[in-house]
Amino acid sequence: MPKITYITHDGVSHAVEADVGSTVMENAIRNSVPGIDAECGGALACATCHVYVDPAWVAATGSPSPMEEDMLDFAYDVQPTSRLSCQIRVEPKLDGLVVRVPERQA
16 A cells, blocks of 8 residues: 655644555545545545645646646645645555645635
8 A cells, every 4th residue: 555644734744554546635534634624525626635745746646637726726825736635546656655734725
């Protein structure tokens, strides 16, 4: 199982084992990672699962789709590495992925 590390805005790390085929958001919710609200349940209808992908992992996670970019307009403090965690599908190549959770969700 790939391991994902979520770092909350206060610097606390939460390392979880993630199921291949699930999303980064689903694993955060399943493991009670603070700061990931996921109000729409992963339907790409909100921006409450916003994360910052660690720069070393940007290429591996890919670019946001045009629809995801539209939803990121509603996110808090968007950065160049911002993604909606519901749109990052866990694959074996993401073992070791690091994402940071913003101070708050929109």
